[in-house]
Structure formats: structure tokens, C-alpha cells
Amino acid sequence: MKINLLKLTGISAIxxxxxxxxxxxxxxxxxxxxxxxxxxxxKASVRKVITGKVVDEKNLGVPGVGVQNVxxxxxxxxxxxxxxxxxxxxxxxxxxxxxxxxxQNVTIGVQTNLNIKLAVSADTKLDDVVVVGYGTRxxxxxxxxxxxxxxxxxxxxxxxxxxxxxxGKVAGLQITRSSSNPNSxxxxxxxxxxxxxxxxxxxxxxxxxxxxxxxxxxQDDIESFxxxxxxxxxxxxxTRANAGVxxxxxxxxxxxxxxxxxxxxxxxxxxxxRPDFMNATEFREKIASGQYNAxxxxxxxxxxxxxxxxxxxxxxxxxxxxxxxxxxxxxGSFTYNKLDGFARENSREQYQFRMSLTQKGFKDRVTASFxxxxxxxxxxxxxxxxxxxxxxxxxxxxxxxxxGSYLFTRNITNEVARLAQETSRRSQQTYSADGKIxxxxxxxxxxxxxxxxxxNQFVDNQYRTLGSQNSVENGDSPGGGYAYKGTELNENFNFxxxxxxxxxxxxxxxxxxxxxxxxxxxxxxxxxANNRGYTNDIFEENNLGSVPVGINRVGLASNKxxxxxxxxxxxxHYTYDGKxxxxxxxxxxxxxxxxxxxxxxxxxxxxxSYEITREKxxxxxxxxxxxxxxxxxxxxxxxxxxxxxxLVTLGTGNLYPFPNGEWLQTYGPSRNPNPNLRWERKRxxxxxxxxxxxxxKLSGSIDLFKRNIIDLLDxxxxxxxxxxxxxxxxxxxxxxxxxxxxxxxxx
Numbered sequence: 001m002k003i004n005l006l007k008l009t010g011i012s013a014i015x016x017x018x019x020x021x022x023x024x025x026x027x028x029x030x031x032x033x034x035x036x037x038x039x040x041x042x043k044a045s046v047r048k049v050i051t052g053k054v055v056d057e058k059n060l061g062v063p064g065v066g067v068q069n070v071x072x073x074x075x076x077x078x079x080x081x082x083x084x085x086x087x088x089x090x091x092x093x094x095x096x097x098x099x100x101x102x103x104q105n106v107t108i109g110v111q112t113n114l115n116i117k118l119a120v121s122a123d124t125k126l127d128d129v130v131v132v133g134y135g136t137r138x139x140x141x142x143x144x145x146x147x148x149x150x151x152x153x154x155x156x157x158x159x160x161x162x163x164x165x166x167x168g169k170v171a172g173l174q175i176t177r178s179s180s181n182p183n184s185x186x187x188x189x190x191x192x193x194x195x196x197x198x199x200x201x202x203x204x205x206x207x208x209x210x211x212x213x214x215x216x217x218x219q220d221d222i223e224s225f226x227x228x229x230x231x232x233x234x235x236x237x238x239t240r241a242n243a244g245v246x247x248x249x250x251x252x253x254x255x256x257x258x259x260x261x262x263x264x265x266x267x268x269x270x271x272x273x274r275p276d277f278m279n280a281t282e283f284r285e286k287i288a289s290g291q292y293n294a295x296x297x298x299x300x301x302x303x304x305x306x307x308x309x310x311x312x313x314x315x316x317x318x319x320x321x322x323x324x325x326x327x328x329x330x331x332g333s334f335t336y337n338k339l340d341g342f343a344r345e346n347s348r349e350q351y352q353f354r355m356s357l358t359q360k361g362f363k364d365r366v367t368a369s370f371x372x373x374x375x376x377x378x379x380x381x382x383x384x385x386x387x388x389x390x391x392x393x394x395x396x397x398x399x400x401x402x403x404g405s406y407l408f409t410r411n412i413t414n415e416v417a418r419l420a421q422e423t424s425r426r427s428q429q430t431y432s433a434d435g436k437i438x439x440x441x442x443x444x445x446x447x448x449x450x451x452x453x454x455x456n457q458f459v460d461n462q463y464r465t466l467g468s469q470n471s472v473e474n475g476d477s478p479g480g481g482y483a484y485k486g487t488e489l490n491e492n493f494n495f496x497x498x499x500x501x502x503x504x505x506x507x508x509x510x511x512x513x514x515x516x517x518x519x520x521x522x523x524x525x526x527x528x529a530n531n532r533g534y535t536n537d538i539f540e541e542n543n544l545g546s547v548p549v550g551i552n553r554v555g556l557a558s559n560k561x562x563x564x565x566x567x568x569x570x571x572x573h574y575t576y577d578g579k580x581x582x583x584x585x586x587x588x589x590x591x592x593x594x595x596x597x598x599x600x601x602x603x604x605x606x607x608x609s610y611e612i613t614r615e616k617x618x619x620x621x622x623x624x625x626x627x628x629x630x631x632x633x634x635x636x637x638x639x640x641x642x643x644x645x646x647l648v649t650l651g652t653g654n655l656y657p658f659p660n661g662e663w664l665q666t667y668g669p670s671r672n673p674n675p676n677l678r679w680e681r682k683r684x685x686x687x688x689x690x691x692x693x694x695x696x697k698l699s700g701s702i703d704l705f706k707r708n709i710i711d712l713l714d715x716x717x718x719x720x721x722x723x724x725x726x727x728x729x730x731x732x733x734x735x736x737x738x739x740x741x742x743x744x745x746x747x
Contacts, residue, residue: 047087052114054082054096058152062118066097070105131226131247133205133236134498134516134571141575143583143607144233144632145686145703147171147743150224158267158314160339161186162217162248170227171703171741180269181384182314182339182348183426185214190229190244191705192737197714198680199640202227202244203237207371207434209452209494210240210520212248215430216373218335220263220318221354223251229741230705231634231684235605238567238589239637242682242709250371252356253322253329260321267314269342274304275387280395297397303390306416307383312340328359345419346383351376367438375430381460382424386415408469421468423540428458434494444502452494460486460528463540476552477533483541486528495519510575518567524643525560561643564592579614583607591639595646598678607632607686626692626699633686637679641713645729646677672718672728680731682709700744709735 054065061082068075071092078084088094088108096104101118129136130148139148147170154165160177163186167175174189188201206212226247228234234241278286280300286292320333335352358369389412399416401407406417434452441447462484464470471481498516505511531544532553539546569587585605592599609630612618618627651670655663684707692699712733720726 048089048108048112049085050088050094050108050112050114051085052083052116054078054084054098054116054118056101056118057120059117062098064098065118066095068095068097069093070095131224131249132233133228133245133247134496134514134569135500137573140578140611140626140628141573141581141609142690143581143609143630144228144634145230145630145688145701145705145741146233147227147229147701148224149227151222154219154222158265158316159219162214162219162222163188163246165219165222166225166227166246170229171701171743172229172739173227179384180342181346182341183346183379183381183384188246190227191707191739193735194243194682194709195638195640195680195735196712196733197641198242198638199240200243202246203234203240204246204248205237206248206432207250208436208450208496209432209434209454210237211454211492211522213375213430213432213454213456215350215375215377215428215456216352216354216432217248217250218318218333218337218352218354220261220320220335221250221333223249225249229703230632230686231636231682231707232583232585232605232607232632232686233634234636235585235603235634236569236571236587237636238569238587238603239565239591239601239639239679241636242638242640242680250354250356251320251322251331251333252358252369253324253331255324255326255329258321258323260319262319264317266316269312269314271308271342275391277391278395283395294394295396297394299396299398301395301398303393303399303416304387307344307386307390307419309340309342309344309346309383312342314339324358327361327364328357330358331356341384343383343385343387345380348377348379350378365440368435370435371433373432375428377428379426379428380424381426382422383419386413386418389413389415406467406469408472410473414469417469421465422463422470424460424462426458426460428456430454430456445499446501447497447499449497450495454490454492456490458488460484461541462530463537465537466534471532474532477550480532480547480553481534481537482530482532483534483539483544484528484530485541485544486526488524488526490522490524492520492522508577512573514571516569518565518569520565521562522564523560523562525558527558528555529557530555562592563643565639566590577614579611581609585634589637593639593641593643593645594679595675595677597675601637601679601681603635603637605632605634607634624691624693625696626690628690630688630690631686634684636682636684638682638713639679641729645671646674647671648673669724672723672725674728674730676731677713677729678711678731680709680711680713682707684708697747698744699747700742702743703741704739705741706738707736709737 054062056062063078063080063082065078066075067077067084067086069086069088069092074087076084076086086094090108090110092108094106094108096116098118101120104116106114128139130139130142130146132146149166149169153169155167155169159165160182163175166173172191176187178187190202194200203210204212204214206217228245228247234245237245284296287294287296315338318333318335320331322331324330332355337350339348341347352375354373356371358367360367393412399407399414406414408414432452432454434450436448436450438446438448464482466479466481472479496516496518498514500512500514502512529544531547533547533550567587567589571583571585573581573583575581587603588600589603590600607630609628611628613624613627648669649671650667653666653668656666657663684705686703686705688701688703690701711731712735713729713731714733715727715729716732718726718728
């Protein structure tokens with residue numbers, strides 16, 4: 001085993017290890033001296049041995065690079081570390097070739113050692129494969145506003161969330177975090193606000209699974225992101241794509257020897273700037289001047305620092321192994337991650353496993369791929385809040401009584417006491433499994449079937465001791481402990497078969513068509529119970545029935561809801577002479593969430609692109625390497641709201657005595673029905689320009705977009721009668737937006 005990379009950055013380390021599959025020099029050394037003959041009447045020709053190393057744009061050794069002496073025809077390849085040896089005399093030419101990089105010719109002089117740095121070919125970038133909805137395209141074939149971000153562009157830092165890797169990398173994509181809580185997610189917005197009450201975050205698709213769970217992603221498992229920004233790109237996903245789509249592709253095994261990859265880091269967070277609030281001296285001055293009518297308790301306290309976890313430490317460790325052969329490849333990874341929040345009693349410890357396997361068979365006409373991922377974590381949810389309480393509290397007043405016990409006042413929570421006297425913990429398990437089979441039926445005709453299952457379950461546990469402020473100040477059971485236990489289960493099942501046909505005519509016309517069906521079923525259920533009045537803190541939340549059940553002291557709740565989504569979709573893509581591309585998409589979709597009169601809707605899209613630099617009249621413009629214009633129109637919808645929102649639901653009423661002497665529970669409508677409830681619909685126009693110039697050193701894109709979102713969903717006041725309830729969930733309102741996006745990259 002040879003270690004071919006060790007990268008240290010601060011206190012982070014990345015180690016890549018591999019077993020070389022082939023090294024010309026290693027084979028040669030085994031025979032050196034074994035078959036050497038020198039006859040006295042023949043003097044051996046002496047040639048110079050040239051050694052060297054080939055590195056990529058990151059100065060990492062590249063194995064398998066072709067090295068050839070053009071003059072003699074002798075050739076070799078670089079070993080696992082990017083090093084090579086070859087015989088050559090002065091004025092002979094050594095040629096360096098590697099797929100995706102520019103070919104380099106080096107004329108040998110007096111030197112005996114060469115250091116070669118590969119340069120990415122401009123054509124390679126344009127032919128780079130981009131994942132789109134239910135398929136792939138090369139960069140030059142794209143007709144919509146789609147941005148690809150791969151591992152070479154990821155934001156290099158400790159990512160608490162997989163989407164942190166995209167921060168600042170995609171024009172129009174805003175990723176924000178409102179707190180330092182390691183159990184909180186990120187807020188995602190693409191091209192602004194798209195809804196008032198519905199889902200306003202992009203649809204996440206992980207390896208083909210719509211609505212993928214971000215807990216199942218770690219930074220070292222991700223190969224690339226594709227961000228579908230405009231309506232023509234996202235229309236293939238219909239009612240879940242109003243806010244855009246982010247496609248995530250995870251790393252897979254490749255043909256070659258087994259390779260072990262390790263990445264680990266530790267991180268500590270410190271306070272950069274404390275919020276500017278008055279201290280005790282400044283507060284007294286305000287009281288003395290008459291500006292504040294408050295009491296001076298005579299103290300000088302700063303409890304902001306007491307709820308900070310000064311010893312926080314984040315520990316991330318990832319180990320993966322990958323490899324493969326002609327018929328199969330594999331990759332497995334294990335991640336351990338312990339995240340301490342900046343606040344006390346706020347942390348998350350998780351273990352994650354991901355495995356992928358791809359197998360070919362039946363003369364390579366059938367390809368089967370499988371992915372399994374799991375995340376098991378334990379979280380401390382108690383801390384992470386209360387900052388306003390300690391900052392706005394009278395700085396002359398203590399959190400403690402003179403005898404050392406905690407001081408409770410009903411107008412403000414004692415945050416220091418709360419962190420010491422309460423607990424809030426969560427245990428969570430998240431799993432996903434998916435499989436896909438591709439069958440090449442005939443030349444150009446391929447059928448696929450994709451199936452996926454996701455499961456997320458957690459159990460919450462809370463306890464507040466007898467002496468806690470919540471227990472002491474409770475009016476129903478003063479001084480009695482409080483306990484809570486709740487559980488939630490979310491499951492979804494996806495099935496998506498597709499068939500695709502591709503045909504090329506006269507070497508200039510290429511037509512690709514795809515038809516598909518999508519079925520998704522989602523079910524959620526939960527249960528919770530709480531009780532109050534415990535006389536000791538021994539059992540905590542593990543014995544809810546240890547005190548008698550009393551009115552206003554106990555709470556029970558359970559829930560179950562589901563929804564079904566079905567769609568038929570198709571896409572046609574036409575390419576003329578490699579420079580003109582036209583694409584049309586139609587998705588017909590139905591959802592159980594909408595009213596009886598609007599269960600189904602259609603979402604069309606059309607887009608086109610024209611690569612101007614492929615024309616003959618552009619051949620003499622050397623400073624411009626690539627220029628393409630794009631235009632598109634697409635419609636998408638929004639179904640991201642509560643199940644049963646269009647139906648009348650029943651709620652409990654009071655107990656009433658019946659003639660037989662029994663007291664019976666009554667039920668009545670708790671929601672107004674709306675059989676006309678329909679989709680929010682976004683109609684978006686996009687015009688874009690992609691360019692590359694100055695020998696591809698400067699590249700980028702410019703996009704202009706205009707969108708109208710109609711039939712906005714929200715809750716509005718309803719008249720009584722004819723309605724039973726005073727509010728109804730319905731479609732009212734419009735949002736309009738337009739913008740300009742500019743993305744530049746300098747090599």
C-alpha cells in the first residue's frame with residue numbers, strides 16, 4: 001500500500017491510500033539484470049534516463065498518465081504517485097496525455113528530471129456531464145439555468161449541514177443559518193420568496209430520491225450538486241419544484257484498485273462579538289437620570305457568559321473504501337461526528353453509514369445499482385435559546401437567593417437554573433434504501449425502474465425537576481415534577497419507471513425522448529404523553545404513570561396522516577449539429593392534498609440554446625472560446641402544505657348527558673372544506689448567456705429572469721354562515737419577481 005496524498009490544514013488532515021493497479025516501472029524493476037547480455041564485439045547504445053512527476057491543478061500526483069517518447073515510440077504510464085521513467089536523448093520530444101486535460105509536448109535538453117502540471121482542457125469542461133431531472137446532459141447541451149458544483153468547488157470548511165458546501169457558490173442561492181444550534185438546519189432560498197404559507201425551500205433530490213433527507217448526507221460522501229434554477233429546468237418535477245430543485249449525487253466506486261480515503265478535523269467556536277447591552281454601571285446611570293423606572297438591586301452581574309459552552313469542540317471523522325472492476329464497483333463510508341453547540345446543553349452526536357454497489361450483467365445490457373444510508377444520532381435540545389432573557393434582565397439583580405438557591409421571578413425565566421434543572425433529549429434513526437435497474441433493450445432504447453424507501457423516527461424525552469422554575473410556578477401542581485415523552489415516525493415510498501430513446505440521423509440531427517411515471521406515498525404518525533405532579537426526581541420521564549392522572553395535569557396526543565402523489569411526465573430533446581438544442585417538457589400530476597375539483601394539473605416547459613462559437617464566422621475570434629445563448633419558459637407548482645387541508649375535519653366538543661344517563665363525547669367540524677383548493681403556480685421566463693474567453697481563463701454566465709406566482713395559498717377569514725368555521729385555507733394573491741444573476745470564474 002502506498003500513501004499518495006497527505007494534506008494538513010491547521011488541525012485537519014486528509015489521507016488517501018491506494019493499491020496501484022499497474023506501474024510500468026514496478027514491472028520493469030523485477031526483471032532488471034535478469035536478461036542482460038553484452039557481447040564483446042557490440043557496444044551497447046547508451047541513452048539518458050528521464051525521470052519526472054505529473055501533477056494536477058491541485059499539485060497532486062496523477063496515476064495512469066500516458067508518457068511517450070514521440071521520436072522512438074517508447075511509452076509508459078505514471079505510477080500511483082504520478083511518477084515515471086523513460087529513456088530519451090537531447091532534442092527528442094516527450095508527449096504527456098491524459099483524458100480531460102490538454103496534451104503537452106516537452107523537448108528534452110540537458111535536464112534529466114521533468115515536473116509536469118496538467119491543464120484542464122476547455123472542451124472537457126463543456127463536455128462535463130451535468131445531472132438534470134431524470135437524466136444527464138453535457139454542459140454545452142444545457143438549455144436552462146442549471147449550475148453544477150462539484151468537489152473541486154466546495155466551500156472548504158467544517159460543514160454542519162451538507163448544503164453549507166454550496167454557500168457562495170451559486171448565483172441566486174441563499175443559504176443562511178439563524179443560530180449556532182447544531183441540531184438546526186439551514187434556511188434555503190433560490191431566487192427569492194415563492195410562497196406565503198407553502199414550502200419556500202427547493203426540492204432536495206438525493207440520488208434520484210425526491211424529498212431526500214439531508215441527515216443522510218455528509219460532506220465527504222457528495223460528488224456534486226446540480227441546482228435547477230429556472231422554471232424550464234424544474235418543470236419535470238411539477239408541484240414540488242416551485243422554489244427550485246437541488247440534485248445531489250453521492251460518490252460511487254470506480255474501476256481500479258481498492259482505495260482508502262480518510263478525512264478528519266476538530267473545530268472550536270469562540271465568541272466573535274458580544275451583543276451591545278448595558279452593564280450594571282450604565283443601567284444605574286439611566287435610573288439615576290430618570291430615564292428608567294427600575295429598581296437597583298445593588299449587584300453587578302453578566303449571565304450571558306454563563307450560558308455559553310466555552311469548552312465546545314466539534315469532532316469529525318470519515319473513512320471510506322472504494323474500488324471496482326469491469327463489471328462491478330462499490331463504495332462504503334463511515335462517519336462519526338460530535339458537534340458541541342456554542343450554547344451550554346446543546347449538542348449532537350451521530351454515526352452515519354453509506355454503501356453503494358453497481359453491477360453489470362447479460363453482456364453489459366443490464367446495470368443494477370443500489371444505495372443504502374443510515375444516520376443514528378443523539379441530541380441535547382435543551383440549550384441554544386434564552387439569549388434575550390439574559391441580555392435584557394436587570395444587570396443589578398442576581399439569579400440566586402442569598403442562601404445560594406435559584407431566584408425565580410414570574411416576569412422572566414432564570415436561564416441558568418433552567419439549564420441545570422431541566423433535560424430535553426432526542427434519539428433519532430434515519431434510513432434510506434434505493435435501487436435502480438437499467439436495461440438496454442435495443443440500440444438507443446433503454447428502460448429503467450427506480451424504487452426508494454425512506455424512514456425517519458425519533459423519540460423525545462423531557463423532564464423538569466421538582467425544584468425547577470416551571471414546576472414551582474405551576475398553578476395546577478406547584479412543586480411537582482413534569483415529564484414528557486413523544487415519538488414520531490415518517491415514511492415515504494417512491495416508484496419511478498422510465499423509458500428513453502435516442503437516435504442520431506445524418507450525424508447532425510440527434511433526438512432523445514423520455515417518458516416516465518412517478519408514484520409517491522407518504523405517511524406520518526406521532527404519539528406523545530405528559531404528566532405533572534411527581535413527588536421525586538428518580539424516574540424522570542421513564543414512569544409517566546407513577547402519579548395519579550389529574551385534570552389539567554396530564555396530556556395525551558396522537559396523530560396519523562398520509563398523502564399520495566402520482567405523475568406522468570415526458571421530455572423531448574433535439575440537437576442540431578452540436579450547436580442548436582431545443583427541449584420540451586410536460587408533467588401531468590395529481591395529489592390527494594388538493595380539492596376534489598382540482599386534483600390534477602399540467603406543467604409544461606420549453607427551452608432552447610444556440611452555441612454561437614461553433615459557427616464558421618467565429619473561427620477568427622481567438623479571444624472568445626465559447627459563447628452560448630439560452631432562453632426558456634416553464635411552469636411549476638407548490639404542494640408543500642398540510643395533508644387534508646381541502647377536507648372537512650372533525651374535532652372534539654364538550655361532554656353532554658344523553659337520555660339514558662350517559663355522558664358522551666361530541667364531535668363537530670373543525671375545518672371548512674374547500675373542494676376548489678388548487679396548486680400555487682409559478683410561470684417563469686429566463687434568458688441566459690454562457691461564455692468563456694482568454695484561453696478559458698475567464699468564464700461565467702448571465703441570467704435574466706421574470707416570474708409570476710399565482711393562486712397563493714393562505715388562511716383567510718370566512719363568513720359565518722354559510723361556513724361553519726371563521727377561517728378557510730384557499731388560493732388568493734400573486735407574487736411577481738424579476739432579477740439579474742451574474743456568475744464569474746477566473747482560472
